[in-house]
Amino acid sequence: MITIVHEGIEYRCDTEDEAIALGARLRGTAHSKKPVHVDSQIAGSRWTTSRFKSFIGQLKDNQRKFLSIVLDSPDGVTDSSLRHSLGLTTNKAFGPILTGVSIKAKKAGISLQDILTNEKVQLSADERVTEFKATAAFAQIAKEAGGIK
Numbered sequence: 399m400i401t402i403v404h405e406g407i408e409y410r411c412d413t414e415d416e417a418i419a420l421g422a423r424l425r426g427t428a429h430s431k432k433p434v435h436v437d438s439q440i441a442g443s444r445w446t447t448s449r450f451k452s453f454i455g456q457l458k459d460n461q462r463k464f465l466s467i468v469l470d471s472p473d474g475v476t477d478s479s480l481r482h483s484l485g486l487t488t489n490k491a492f493g494p495i496l497t498g499v500s501i502k503a504k505k506a507g508i509s510l511q512d513i514l515t516n517e518k519v520q521l522s523a524d525e526r527v528t529e530f531k532a533t534a535a536f537a538q539i540a541k542e543a544g545g546i547k
Contacts (some may be wrong), residue, residue: 443535474531
């Protein structure tokens with residue numbers, strides 16, 4: 399991958415031809431009439447828009463819905479809220495969903511930890527919940543790519 403920095407913005411190109419065409423466009427010269435595809439990448443992560451779209455395209459409906467709900471809750475979403483939205487009865491039902499997401503993520507060259515986090519939160523002396531939250535990089539690339547469809 400070739401990286402070009404122009405006015406503080408990093409552009410990444412897959413081929414030398416893309417880099418030459420992008421450089422010409424950034425300089426304002428018409429080197430080529432063919433469109434240049436620049437794949438946006440989130441700094442410090444492996445996420446690119448093409449990787450995100452490929453990953454989302456591999457997911458099943460319940461996996462896509464799970465991630466969509468998590469993305470729609472930037473402060474995190476509780477297990478009970480997720481269960482209700484997905485029509486699940488127990489937290490064990492998250493297992494197949496998360497396993498499927500993890501397998502698809504590995505095929506895309508990322509890990510489940512690149513997508514979301516979960517932590518146990520003690521709400522009161524007798525109430526403990528699990529909270530799921532999208533990582534900042536996943537939320538940002540989802541926004542740049544137009545969300546989960």
